[in-house]
Amino acid sequence: MKATKTLILAAGHGTRMVSEKPKVLHEVCGKAMVDYVIDASRGAGIDDVGVIVGYKADVVRAALPEGVVAVEQTEQLGTGHAVIQALPFFENFEGNLLVLVGDAPLVRKETLEGMIAVHEAGGFAATVLTAVFEDPTGYGRIVKEGDALIKIVEHKDATEEERAIKEINSGMYCFDAAALREALKSLRADNAQKEYYLTDTIEILRAAGKKVGSYPTPEITDIAAVNSKVQLAEIEKIMRKRINTALMEKGAIIIDPDSTYLSPDTVVGRDTVLYPGVITQGKVTIGDNCIVGHNTRIVDSAIGDGVDIQSSTILESTVDDGTHVGPYAYLRPNSKIGKNVKVGDFVEVKNATMKDGAKASHLTYIGDAEVGRNVNLGCGTVFVNYDGVHKFKTVVEDNCFIGCNSNLVSPVTVKEGSYVAAGSTITQDVPEDSLAIARARQVNKEGYALTMDQLKK
Numbered sequence: 135m136k137a138t139k140t141l142i143l144a145a146g147h148g149t150r151m152v153s154e155k156p157k158v159l160h161e162v163c164g165k166a167m168v169d170y171v172i173d174a175s176r177g178a179g180i181d182d183v184g185v186i187v188g189y190k191a192d193v194v195r196a197a198l199p200e201g202v203v204a205v206e207q208t209e210q211l212g213t214g215h216a217v218i219q220a221l222p223f224f225e226n227f228e229g230n231l232l233v234l235v236g237d238a239p240l241v242r243k244e245t246l247e248g249m250i251a252v253h254e255a256g257g258f259a260a261t262v263l264t265a266v267f268e269d270p271t272g273y274g275r276i277v278k279e280g281d282a283l284i285k286i287v288e289h290k291d292a293t294e295e296e297r298a299i300k301e302i303n304s305g306m307y308c309f310d311a312a313a314l315r316e317a318l319k320s321l322r323a324d325n326a327q328k329e330y331y332l333t334d335t336i337e338i339l340r341a342a343g344k345k346v347g348s349y350p351t352p353e354i355t356d357i358a359a360v361n362s363k364v365q366l367a368e369i370e371k372i373m374r375k376r377i378n379t380a381l382m383e384k385g386a387i388i389i390d391p392d393s394t395y396l397s398p399d400t401v402v403g404r405d406t407v408l409y410p411g412v413i414t415q416g417k418v419t420i421g422d423n424c425i426v427g428h429n430t431r432i433v434d435s436a437i438g439d440g441v442d443i444q445s446s447t448i449l450e451s452t453v454d455d456g457t458h459v460g461p462y463a464y465l466r467p468n469s470k471i472g473k474n475v476k477v478g479d480f481v482e483v484k485n486a487t488m489k490d491g492a493k494a495s496h497l498t499y500i501g502d503a504e505v506g507r508n509v510n511l512g513c514g515t516v517f518v519n520y521d522g523v524h525k526f527k528t529v530v531e532d533n534c535f536i537g538c539n540s541n542l543v544s545p546v547t548v549k550e551g552s553y554v555a556a557g558s559t560i561t562q563d564v565p566e567d568s569l570a571i572a573r574a575r576q577v578n579k580e581g582y583a584l585t586m587d588q589l590k591k
């Protein structure tokens with residue numbers, strides 16, 4: 135492959151989205167559409183990427199991944215005009231310039247590679263990625279003589295005869311950069327939309343004696359662009375299927391792929407079972423032989439092997455091998471859960487470590503804490519980490535047993551091997567190997583009830 139750059143058109147508002155948000159930032163499976171296009175380009179080995187921004191340029195620019203160049207088009211005067219604004223991005227550049235669109239997130243690296251291969255083998259100055267649509271309404275039509283590409287004509291400018299053509303322009307191309315620079319000089323806005331059409335460069339190049347070609351997309355879904363929220367949902371469905379299929383091919387078991395919502399940056403190990411309603415967002419890795427039960431949501435987290443998670447929420451945390459989570463557990467950011475731990479029902483953990491073998495089987499809050507190995511936290515243990523202004527840390531060292539319904543008022547440490555009696559409110563450190571009882575002593579008043587009965591008569 136020759137030296138290649140990619141330019142992505144993304145200046146439009148996308149009025150039909152009925153949204154304040156720039157179209158290319160709308161998300162598919164939790165990731166901005168334009169990011170998929172950038173990733174496809176990078177996947178094909180093209181790291182030099184420019185994006186044309188216009189509507190809410192600052193918002194789009196700020197959202198672009200590092201290393202991507204933003205070029206501003208202040209007025210949207212057409213796709214040709216957009217590329218002219220980006221001339222500095224490819225001035226003096228000898229090689230291929232891919233022109234893609236930011237609202238077609240399904241484009242795959244294989245398709246880009248195929249287009250570039252055809253472009254180079256054919257010695258073309260421009261190669262258009264095309265598709266055959268049963269209903270081509272609205273798209274630019276590919277006008278050919280035999281197999282030879284003649285021109286692209288926009289729907290609004292097309293004759294009846296041209297409108298009958300079913301081969302359409304995807305809006306994605308591979309150009310010879312130098313030839314494109316030359317052709318752009320001849321663009322005129324003398325058409326139905328009074329816009330500078332990038333598509334006119336095809337005719338211009340031909341008139342200049344250059345060869346142009348087309349590449350029918352190997353995968354029809356690759357070129358689908360999003361213009362409305364209905365289409366966004368359709369594309370999301372296709373993307374979901376792609377993500378899930380790829381994971382199943384690598385060994386994951388997804389019981390119902392239609393109702394399992396995984397981010398493109400999710401990795402799932404072998405024989406891990408995902409039940410319906412599982413959602414992952416951001417970068418998530420799940421190891422081998424796990425069970426991820428229904429309606430579990432995992433965001434930016436790493437899960438080890440053999441972990442069992444039931445109907446729980448896990449945010450920016452790690453869970454190590456053999457651990458049980460849930461049902462209805464809530465792991466908030468920066469929870470580090472060790473091996474063979476139990477985080478049971480209605481347990482919330484925040485910014486805390488639970489070392490190997492620790493257990494909080496039910497109804498417990500663990501915040502800003504370190505829980506040692508094999509510690510058992512009884513039902514209803516509360517780490518009282520907040521005084522209304524400050525947050526403090528609690529440490530429960532290895533092999534401690536905290537009785538039910540205890541409060542550990544931080545900052546406080548329960549030293550190794552100690553017991554805390556049920557119902558205690560611990561405000562002072564507990565030395566090792568001891569029993570702390572911090573509750574009112576029980577008093578039994580014998581015969582009291584009988585006296586009360588007398589008074590009632």
Ligand code: UD1
Pocket residue numbers: 143144145146147186188207209210211212213214215216235236237272273274275286288302303304305330331332333359
């Ligand atoms: C364009 C093509 C058409 C093709 C279709 C595929 C032209 C003249 N026509 O038409 O042949 O079938 O795409 O979807 O190119 N954009 C800018 N700046 C502008 C105008 C557009 O950045 O001034 C961006 C848009 O944000 C969008 C892309 O270019 O990402 C395509 O623009 P759009 O208006 O959707 O083009 P179509 O008229 O649909």
Ligand code: CA
Pocket residue numbers: none
């Ligand atoms: Ca248009």
